[in-house]
Amino acid sequence: MTLNRLLITSVVVENRPVRDVAAQYGVSESWLFELLARYRAEGDAAFEPHSRRPRSVPTTTPVETIDLIVELREKLSAAGLDAGPDTIRWHLEHHHATVVSRATISRYLTKAGLVVPEPKKRPKSSYIRFAAEMPNETWQSDFTHYRLRRPGGRPGADTEILTWLDDCSRYALSVTAHHRVT
Structure with missing residues (x-):
């Protein structure tokens, strides 16, 4: 039995006061009066939940x-x-x-079906992770630019940090710092 049916039955069939039924089932009296008015106007259709969709949307594109x-x-x-x-x-x-x-x-x-979808990104399933099968089979090299600071916070020398990485184990084989090369 739905809550709507239970509330309407309690008031109409059992002749209980609206205040008591609303307090017992934890609903507001105004909602119960609205439900009773709907029952009197629609009959048994009031037992079913109504759509919450608005009747009109004023901002809809004509x-x-x-x-x-x-x-x-x-x-x-x-x-x-x-x-x-x-x-x-x-x-x-x-x-x-x-x-x-x-x-x-x-x-x-x-x-309207007038646009052919052209996704800008590849699906993640298309990415194949490259990884070496054996240690020392493939290395990766990368360098990062870093500006050193002198005491007192003044800018110092430009430095390049060179990193060598074993692609299988993902361990850093070598990390060295060098003067900047142009």
């Missing part, structure tokens, strides 16, 4: 604008011109007096 976006995309593509979101946005603003964000245009072009 259908006419969406159709215009798709139409502009097709016209620009057919003419061999750039038909990206920035170009469509410019045409909407200057020729149709409509301001729509670049992201909104891109979203509706994708929904």
